[in-house]
Amino acid sequence: MSDAADALIEHCREAGQRITGPRRIIANVVVKSDDHPDVSEIYRRVTAIDPGISLSTVYRTLKIFAATGLVERHSFAGGRVRIEPASEVHHDHLIDIASGAVIEFRSDEIERLQALVARELGFELTGHRLVLYGRPLVRTLRRARKP
Amino acid sequence: MSDAADALIEHCREAGQRITGPRRIIANVVVKSDDHPDVSEIYRRVTAIDPGISLSTVYRTLKIFAATGLVERHSFAGGRVRIEPASEVHHDHLIDIASGAVIEFRSDEIERLQALVARELGFELTGHRLVLYGRPLVRTLRRARKP
DNA sequence: CTATTTAATGAGAATCGTTTGCAAATGCAT
């Protein structure tokens, strides 16, 4: 239905994959997930639409989508794998340790330094993984200044 | 036996832990592991010294050492947990995608930027996890220039 | 040095997320 889901499906067809009911549904669920859900959450959302779809199919389909570069699978902090639709622009993640929320960010400066560091060590940087963990800054209430 | 292992053991005692045979051996194996082995590799090394030590004990002991801050447990690229003795200086890792080797590095500049980025997003940086993946630079053989 | 107390161990079962084997169902080209 969704534009992006159609694109995802189209990519699959081009990759020689059959377009099946489950795959359509999973594609739709994934593209409208902007909250980095884990697989069981995806499964929950998928079965809310079609209760007949099995967990294996969700896993298998996500793997195919990932292989085609259509979704990304992150494994933050030793936990379970979390899913996000692939986006044009690369970004890294900051985890709010208070709420567990995942915030996306991007820093060209950091990227540049990474490549530099790798080169200094004698490597060509082929990828990286940066996750920041942080606690929300308490917006310090402006205290009335004593004159 | 080793200086560092003694320190590790001493920390444990101070933390109210009993100093047992298995713990001594595991401590020794860990401190002389500069290659970021995974748990089963640690187990292999430990049982090479005392075949009676169980895998559960290795896991339990590593967890205790980690809790005391004496060893660090990393989970690179969706794989198994890998162990390293805690070091004074913080560092990040670069994985050689050709060999799987783990290289340690440190960049104050990157650290600084991370804190900055976090602050801009409204967070106080409490931790981070940076892993670079790279392919060894082929040291381009200086080709004889045709004059 | 031995007895007492209490924590640590070994062996295996249990758990968790993920993957796999297989028979039945389905997509798609004809």
Add this chain to the structure above:
DNA sequence: ATGCATTTGCAAACGATTCTCATTAAATAG
């Protein structure tokens, strides 16, 4: 519609890690 390869659902298998619990060993008191 027909045939056939691909997908599916189910359940069993899996690998890493954790747990259970009876047994053993460390620290402590006597």
